[in-house]
Each structure stands twice: as C-alpha cells, then as structure tokens.
Amino acid sequence: MTALVLGIPSKGRLMEATEALLGKAGFALTRNGSDRLYRGRLGGIEDVDVAFLSASEIATSLKEGKIDLGVTGEDLLRETLRPEDDRVDVLERLSFGFANVVVAVPEAWLDVARMSDLDEVSESFYKRHGRRLRVATKYLNLTRRFFANKGVTGYRIVESLGATEGAPAAGTAEAIVDITTTGSTLTANRLKILDDGVILESQAVLALRTECEDDQRVAALRAGLSRALAKP
C-alpha cells in the first residue's frame, strides 16, 4: 500500500500543539534518522508518512496534491484555495491556534464603524487624493473576496509580508487585514477592528485531499483525533 503523507508544521507552537495532540490520540511521531528535520512516521497506524513543512507550504502542497493530509491554519487554507475548490476539505478542527483574520483601520477614524463606512471613505479618498485607499495584508485572496462580498471595490492592496499592523503609522497603507489572537497588537498600534470586519475565525485544522476521504487510515486518524479532542 502506498503510504499516505501527512504534512505537519515544522516549527513553533503549531508544531508543538500538533505533536501533543497526535500523541494524545495514540499516534506518536517518530522522526527518521538522517533527515529528521523533514521526514517522520506516525505510530499506531500503518503506512502514514510525515512531512515537516512550513504552515503555508502545507496549504499549497495540499492544493497541488503533493501531500494527502495536513495540519495548518484555516486562514492559510482559505487563502490558498478558492472557495469552490473541492479537492481539499477540512476533516477536523483541532481546537488550538485560534486567531481571527480581521479588517482594521486607524482608531483616529472616529467616523468609521463598518465596511460600508470604509466603502464611503474609499470613494471620497479617491476624489480627494486621486489615488486609491491602500490596504496592507498578506491575505490577498481573503481580502479580495471579503471586500467584494461587502461591495467595497475602490481600494488597492499593498502586499505586506510582516509587521502589517505598522503600515498605517508608517504611511504605507491606510487600513490593514491581518490575523490577531487577542487584538493587543492592533490596540498598541492604535488600530480598531471594524464592527463587521471579522473575515475568518481561524484555528488549526486537519485538512485532506478529498480523493482519500474513503481511505481507512483517514478514518482511523479521524477517530483517534476526535477521541483525543473530546478528552478534557
């Protein structure tokens, strides 16, 4: 039987939490000798290989079919896959890695509460400055989809690969779309989340290629994880 490949985050809290959960479910992770950084096996279940990848690589590898299953943030999964893409599905939400993807604007915008306000502001901003309101984010697709859905079109995305929350103060954008756990970084940067500005309530998920939905190993993995998640 061909081994299923499970992608697991290669570092950080996401890796630790994943490894702990798998252990609790009875699937101890063992790392392969020489390339222990990249490859491993899952105990307690036959023929499941583990690939250690960055969380964003896991989403991409699932989309491209390079791995069969993967643990990653739902934010990265939704960003990478189009909504109508049925090749990849969420199998289990893992109850860690909670964070929200949100739209935030300067606190000094006392007149802006909702996306419809942002729409109005972006129109008058264009008329006044002759350029579009800029939104800094690394979530290009989530932002486009959400803004289009809310009818906000008169803006431009400025791609940001780190410290997005600093963009408005630095003058490189007017608003941001970013991920936040407690909101304290936003507050520290004098930004506020719009009333209807939560794009996604994200957490870590186990996602899979739908073509292996009926695989017995997937069923076993899922059953083990459900039991572990149900335990206090």
Place this chain on the structure above:
Amino acid sequence: MSGRSSAERVALAAQNERVMAVFEGAGFDHIAPDILQPADIFLERSGEDIRANSYVFTDPEGAEMCLRPDLTVPACRYHLMHAVRPDSEARYCYCGPAFRFTQGGRAPSEFGQAGIEWLAAPDSEASEAKVLALAIAAVKAAGLKRFRVKLGDLNLFHALLDGLDMPERWRRRLIHQFWRPQAFRETLARFAAREELSRTSISPFVDQVMNKDAKGTQGWVESECERRGLAPVAGRSAEDVAARLADKAADRSAHPLAPEAVHAINAYLAIEGDAASALRQLETMARSETYREALERYRRRIAAMRAEGLRPEDFFFAAPFGRNLEYYTGFVFQIEADAALGPLQVAGGGRYDDLLSDIGSPVPVSAVGCAIGTEQLLAAMGGRS
C-alpha cells in the same frame, strides 16, 4: 485556448477586416495602442477587483505593468499622448488582443476587440447614435443576421434622483450603489426606514456631535483625538472625519425618504419596452428640470438614430440596464446575437465622460465608443472561436 488552425485564423482575420472597413470608412483613424500598459492606471481607476482578473507583473526595472484588459483605456492614453490638446476632437478605431483572467477558465483569457472611440464629439446625441449605427453596421458586415439591441441611459437615473427630495449625500450613496442591485435595495430601504438606525461602535461619537455645527464637530473630533493621544493618520484629516460624523448626525434627524420618492425610484427602474414607446413611460416620471433635460437628450438621441436610418422601435430599452457597468456615465448599449446556445453578447458600448479625467486629462473630455468581441462574433455565426 490552444492556438488557432489556419482556417480559423483566416476566418477571424477576414471577419475583422470587414468590421474595420466599416469603421475606417466612417473616418475613424485606425490606431494600434500598446498591449503592455502601466498597471497603475487600471488599478487606480478600477480598484483592486481588476487585479484579480488582470495579468499584472513587474518588468526588470521594477515597474508594475499589465497586459491591457481592454482597448478603451489604451486608446484614451494614446489620445492624451498624441492629440494637440486633450479636448481636441478625435475618432479612433482599433482591432487587437486584450487579456483577462477568469477563474476556472470560464472564458478565454486572450480575446480580440475591434472598436471605436469618439472623443470630444461636438454633438453628444448624434455621436451616440452614430456609434450605435456603426456597431450595428460592423456586425452586419461581418455577416451577423439575427441579433437584438439593448439600450439604457444612466444619466436619466441621476436626473430622476435630482428631482427627488433627499439630502445630497443620500443621492450620492444611491448613485454609488446603483450598479450593485442588492446594496442599492438595502440602501434605499435604510433611507426609507422610519425606525432608529441600528447602533454601531461609533454611535457614541455621533451622540456627542448631534447638536454641533461643522466647526463644533471638528473641534470635538480634534479634542477627542488629543485626549486619546491619536495622531491624525493615513491621509484623512480631522476635518474629513468630522464631516462624515456630522453627516451621520444629520442622517439621524433627517426625515426618512418619502414613500412617493421610493415609489418613483422603483417605478422608474421598472420601465422597459421598445426604445420609442419607453419614451412615453419615461415622460410620466418628469418632475424636475434636470430630468426634463435628460429626457430631451433621450428624445434627441431617438431622432438621431432615425437620421442614421435605425429603427428605435426595434431596440429594447430597460431603465436598469447598464447598472452593472461602472464605466459608463450616460447612454449604454449592447448587441446580443441569437446564437444556437442562446443569446451571446457580441458588442457593447456607450458614453464614458469621466474616463479621460480619471487617467490624467487636465480638462474634461466627453467620450463615446464601443467594442466588438471578435471571437464572440465569429462564434455567434457558427464559426469556432
């Protein structure tokens, strides 16, 4: 698309030649605008949405470029670079490829457009009728026999709102939302609602400025920001913020939109029929000078169509038509072929008076034009596209 066979290539080239002969014969200057365009102009004009369906990339020097998603903007840029003055009259025609990405490959990403753009025409309605007549002549010259023409007039809607009693900012909101039917209905319902608007996180600020004048509101915004240690950031002054807060305060005390006004808007949007008899329905809505002027332009356009040898009775007018095309500012039209698999849009056009200013003209330049989808047209006649 995986290329064209020599037969397909020859069929398309022959068709396009017949189309262009119509445009050139009418005195339109055949130009070839650049395929590679600076992305900025498209992104600034249309906002982020266009990036999702455009081919945008960086050249080796780091400049953001794109493959033109249509030929109208490139033709207008050509004009601004070559014309003696931006508002010198010019008549252009063109034929060439345009590029748009569609998710899941629903439509070909590379397609041809043959079209005309008439800038700074001396007579608005006559030029509109002429452009429509040429579009029809061109698809006929290509061999299209069965088709329908749809017409709309965005200017009439603006004029209708002008005659209805409501705060100017409501009018601006309705016009802004017009091309999004769902948002438009919601906005209209909100203006017409008599109950208190739902509270939001900024309602306490609106409470604070309820009885203040413009100066007082700005003073409150400034002191509130100072109290919280907030610097005015991100391109918006305390004045901007205060003006919108004052609008929100005024909205609270404004009388809701009268049922007669809501009725007038809905009745207007329900108007449809052949372009000649629609005029009689449109006449019943007249209540302001602006509307009567817009109606007069409609009337002159109908007369100009007849002068071009067209029969307005054969065209279908619908008041909401064109609302999904943000580009246009007045007269709009579409030509739909009766193809084997149902109606197929082969051409579209209209008036777009804001575009040249948007892309850098220092003076307003009126513009009307149309574009034919060359592969669509060939497909409509049973040829492969």
